[in-house]
Amino acid sequence: MKKEDVISGVLLMGLSAVLYTQTLVDPSEIMFEDDIDPMKYPRMLIALLALLGAVLAGKGLRLAGTVSAVPIFSRRTLSVMAVLFLYAAVFTTVGFFVSSFAAAFAVAFIMGWRRIPALIAVCGFSMVVIWLLFTYILRIPLPVGTLF
Amino acid sequence: MDMIFSAFAEVLSPFPLIMNLMGVMVGMIIGALPGLGSVVAISICLPFTFGMQPLQAMALLLGVYCGSNCGGSIAAVLINTPGTPQAAATSIDGYPMARMGKGGTAIGWALGSSIFGGLFSCAVLVVAAPTVASFALQFGPLETFGLILMGLTCISSVSGKNQLKGLAAGVIGLLLACVGMSPFTPDARFTFGLYALDGGMDTVAVIVGVFAISEVIDRAERMLHEEQGSVLSVDRLKMPRIADYRGRLWNLVKSSIIGTFVGILPGTGATTAAFIAYGEAKRSSPRRDKFGTGEPDSIVAAESANNAVTGGALVPSLALGIPGDPVTAIMLATFILHGITPGVRLMADNPAIVYGIFVALAVANVLMWPCCCLTTRMFNYLLKTPEPILMGLITVLCVLGSYGSRGNINDVAVTIGAGIVAYLLRRSGFPMPPIVIGLVLGQQFEMSIGQMTLYKADLGWWEYISASPIALCLFAVTALILCMPLLRRLRTRS
Known part of the structure; x- marks a missing residue:
């Protein structure tokens, strides 16, 4: 298991969840039928980020772990x-x-x-x-x- | 032609010229310090451009860009550690020359070739950029969307082996561009209730954090695990005579063509150009058997190619608003900082600035010569500067830079936060350039999607897209760029 990839993937999914909660606020009044939902584009990006996180974590589970000579936290x-x-x-x-x-x-x-x-x-x-x-x-x- | 002459007059006036000169000097100094490179050099200097006119700012940054490319070769020659990745090919023959006591000559070859490569690419830029830009004026929202999408594909090429992580970093950059007011409605997004974020993340603060602060944190531990090279001294720079180029002229021109062409392609960069030119010189040079033992041919090839990338990379950036590499992404961010929208209308709306950039790039290349002559002795001491002291001062400059750009303490918090997050990301294998590419192109990307939705009106998507052959071509090229690694892998397998 490649631990850093799994952790990164899970964190990306967590980040996506937190960001998604930010898109649940009521948008200002939509005046015209053609008006654009300001949260639609960010939501698509969030979904993509969550998907990438899931794939990254999934791939990390299958990959062999590596040890870096330089620790992340010292x-x-x-x-x-x-x-x-x-x-x-x-x-x-x-x-x-x-x-x-x-x-x-x-x-x-x-x-x-x-x-x-x-x-x-x-x-x-x-x-x-x-x-x-x-x-x-x-x-x-x-x-x-x-x-x- | 009038525009070129007036640009010369403006760039050669005292303040832009001083900025250009300072940029070259600073770029050379930072570029010569192993590991920092052009992106960190430009990130450090970017906040100082806030109080300047756009052309002065660009003159400074272009000077840094050219200077850091050249400075990297000095470290490559004197300590066998390229100051910038693009100078790696230079060290193959530069260091052996320095060991033979010809360090000054090796730097002279590198400098002469860099200047030629830079000026050559500048000439190509002057001819190519206006032609591409006048064609790009036909672009509507759909074509602009296709163009930005194509620009975003260079995330794939700057991500190296970490395609998945590069894509995730690019999405993070696009999300960072969403922070603040929506471009279509009065709604604040991702502000977490902080009014300070209503205006969005300051691009400068994010760039300084992502590249420079994360580098400082990374070095804190990494320097314990890396060996410092021994520094060979050099007394003075010795430029090659015109006669010395006999039999090397075609190598010089060919490498400059390679560098310029590679620079135009989004997401390739100077390192690739230097190694392609080096490989080509090794294949075709009559002195190829001497490569690796101190043969100037290889320095000529590598240096002319890596500096020719500077002009090439600016062609898509100025004509289309697509950053070819992280450095040009930061330059586009500088335009935004100064209230200029990069994109297809840049040349039509701001011709004075664009022509000024052409001239500033040429002048920066010429200024490398006196700057390098003046500072050659200094590099003997500079390369021995203790890294801890350097990092301490870089930290202060970064924080002051992000504060100074708007005089807002929140930007300092953004810089520190971005730096720490970027450090964690880069240590987990995430490439950094996609974040900046996403951040710079994000707002335009969202805007073009919105405009496209409105323009499309009642038409079906396919009906709307198929009406534009330019857009179809752009989508096809984007698909091709994306499928290229897959096709290459299939070919290797077969």
């Missing part, structure tokens, strides 16, 4: 995901400079870079360059937040 990948979540969560409240510096530092640290002074210098310098680039050249305002 401490490193989960830590990077956590950093990304946190970064997105505090980006506007804390501000660009502190949050971005911390995110760049954390990702590099998680990925195994241990020369802390060099990392601080590179991250600090890069943030200043990025800020200047966004503010003065691209003229895109970056969030200042409580800590800049």
Whole structure:
């Protein structure tokens, strides 16, 4: 059994079910006989996705399993995901400079870079360059937040 | 002709020229870093185009496209690890040349051939795109539907061995395009009660997440399991003299023709072109017995073909609105971002931009020369840049890019969410380009279905379809493309 295919197939079917519930809302009043049901096309896509999920899971049951040398979830990948979540969560409240510096530092640290002074210098310098680039050249305002 | 001259004047004005130059530089740098490639390079740069005029944005992205193609060959020559997949064929003879102390010469051959291939395909683009586009003006909703359907079949060719998963990824992309208001009625779809999603998913945010953020997460663990190549140093770039091309000119032209033609075919790409041209050069070159030991013929073939794909891939994208590969899919997304609808009317409605793109592509190819000369020494250090630091900075640029495109924090959430989901999908063997192809073509696809339903009125479907020979041809070609793998398998079996 190819576990990843079976799980992917089942998840696709689950996703299709969740999306289908979203198409059950009442559409706005149909004014003309020829008006198009806005949920018809998405429902067709959902049905196709569910079918593909079922076929994928069915095929996965018949295929031999494979073992990848690189695990899908490891401490490193989960830590990077956590950093990304946190970064997105505090980006506007804390501000660009502190949050971005911390995110760049954390990702590099998680990925195994241990020369802390060099990392601080590179991250600090890069943030200043990025800020200047966004503010003065691209003229895109970056969030200042409580800590800049 | 007037359009071409005015496009030259516009592209060669300071800001678009600087954008083009920056694009080439950034593309070369990212392309030279093994594993990142053209798609990641363009994904990272895409959000920065938001504040620009459409032509400036395209000049930047075309520069990145050409620069990353060329940058990939530098890594292939110096560390025997192609920076981009299309440079894989270059390393076969480029690396042996570098080991003989001729790294600068090998990069020179690669650069010269890339420039020739790029300019050749650009000339083809200038001639072919307007012709195809003027024909495409006859298209109504039915023909447009057939065309987009044909474009969607390139999902099959970019899916490789994972056809089923590629199709599922394509459907996910089409569903992502449905998020937000329906194009026909005031109904919000798949918003889960979040008003932030009423306007739909920001294409830029999704693309950055799917390609760049998922790459960062993937690398976090993968870099532990992969060996880093040793870097050979090179002092300066040495361009081949005109006389050195004697006996290689036909190889150069033939490989450029192969690259341009492969580029025009939806869903094939630069890697295929490079290997077809390499194979052809190996078959026909008088120096074929030296291939693999540092023979410039193979570099000439691979590089001219892979860069000739750039112009070729833009023919269906600009004339018909069909993305030939993930890079052109992102470029079409850039049009949407700037309020321009890609498709059959693009050339008729926005000729200034389209001609500007022709010129920007040519200029980007020429700019590769000074950029590569300036940065050759830098690559010795760049290729030694620690990956963790690079990934940290890419993370920040991605998040800033998706935030900056609309100044909306919800887009950052979309980017992170798309990145994590894309990481899980790619680790389960799902190809990523179909998601973007589905996302880019999705809205037009749904619109054409709706318009077709209205235009058809009381006619039966067959009666309606059979009245259009163009649509019938498009459906036949689509069916042929879809049946091709099956026919190939049957032939192999027999």
